[in-house]
Amino acid sequence: MCEMQIKLAENYGFCFGVKRAIKIAEKSPNAITSGPLIHNNQEINRLKTSFNVSTAHDMSEIKDKNKVIIRTHGIPKNDLEDLKKNNADVYDATCPYVTKPQQICEDMSSKGYEIVIFGDIEHPEVKSVMSYSKTPPIVIRSSEELDGLAIKSKVAIVSQTTKKHEDFAKIIASLSRRCKEVRVFNTICNATFENQDAIDDLSREADVMIIIGGRSSSNTKQLYKISKNNCKSSYHIESDEELEKSWFEGKKLCGISAGASTPDWIIKQTIEAIKNI
Ligand code: SF4
Structure with a gap:
């Protein structure tokens, strides 16, 4: 014995955002997701087998579909608006921790702040967040990338959810040496x-x-x-x-x-x- x-x-295991996305998928049989819902093939196969929820790897694959699940990282604002224009049923599984920096970018850019995003420009989450800024945002992966960049005196900064607090702090310190007003929004997810x-x-x-x-x-x-x-x-x-x-x-x-x-x-x-x- x-x-x-x-x-x-x-x-x-699963974070809150992924658990929420899986629940949304389970309640939306026959839908298609905008990119893999999570990075686990066994779970994606289970959703396909049990709920006929399939995965699109490109926006072109979902344009004419009528039931679409937006994955946790979100999608660019224009793509979302196009889906809605096409009268698709949109089930938004964008993690609320990603929706928050999207809203901040939209709001602060419309108030005249230059938007700085700490993140990887190729990452789908960053692509979705930057699309909400009304002016082209500055996207940087480290404080060094700020060197030599022309920057306004009024900035608002958000972070990709998976970045490290220490690196975010370095960027904030660097910005505060150069700008008169720095509005910091801690959008890192723990x-x-x-x-x-x-x-x-x-x-x-x-x-x-x-x-x-x-x-x-x-x-x-x-x-x-x-x-x-x-x-x-x-x-x-x-x-x-x-x-x-x-x-x-x-x-x-x-x-x-x-x-x-x-x-x-x-x-x-x-x-x-x-x-x-
Ligand atoms: S932001 Fe955090 S809670 Fe949301 S999906 Fe990413 S890791 Fe999960």
Whole structure:
């Protein structure tokens, strides 16, 4: 009889925005999503099989569809307006933490502020946020990119939701040296950092750690790295099929965490499989 305890990290897996998007998709059978709803193929396949919710990889694929789900990162304002003009039923799963910087850009640019966005210009979330500015925004990935840029004396700054607070602070400091008025809107989302803090705590007390998530998921890899630092017996798996009995021999506490795109049903399946080992 195995006496090993299993403990989940205080925060793990799907964030609030992704959970909300999945619920919207489950309530919108036969719809098409504007890009992959989340970065987890097993979950996308489940939505396809159970609800016939399919994924478009390009706006051209959804232009003539009548049931469209907007993914968590949002889409450019013009594309959204085009869909509505075409009388499509639009189910907006844009995360409220992304809607907020969209609204700030629209509002502050109409009040004459130059908009600065801290983020990656190629990222879909940044593309959607910048489309709401009434004047062309400045998009930068670091404070160094501000050097040599002409900038107005009145600016409003927002951040891509996944950026680090420390880097955002550097940009704000740099702007405040150059501009008379800097309006700062902290639009960073803490969901990813909360998962990281929680695994940091749990991996200090557990003697074996299982981290569930896609091999290519960068936030799962980051969780694994933090865990391995504290607990030598840390293992990154995609599903319960990879579990090995020897990992748990002589262990008293097994800690579990999962990347932000790992669905609950894969986590539950893994816990059951560990219990049965
Ligand atoms: S902004 Fe935060 S809560 Fe929203 S989808 Fe992104 S990580 Fe999740």
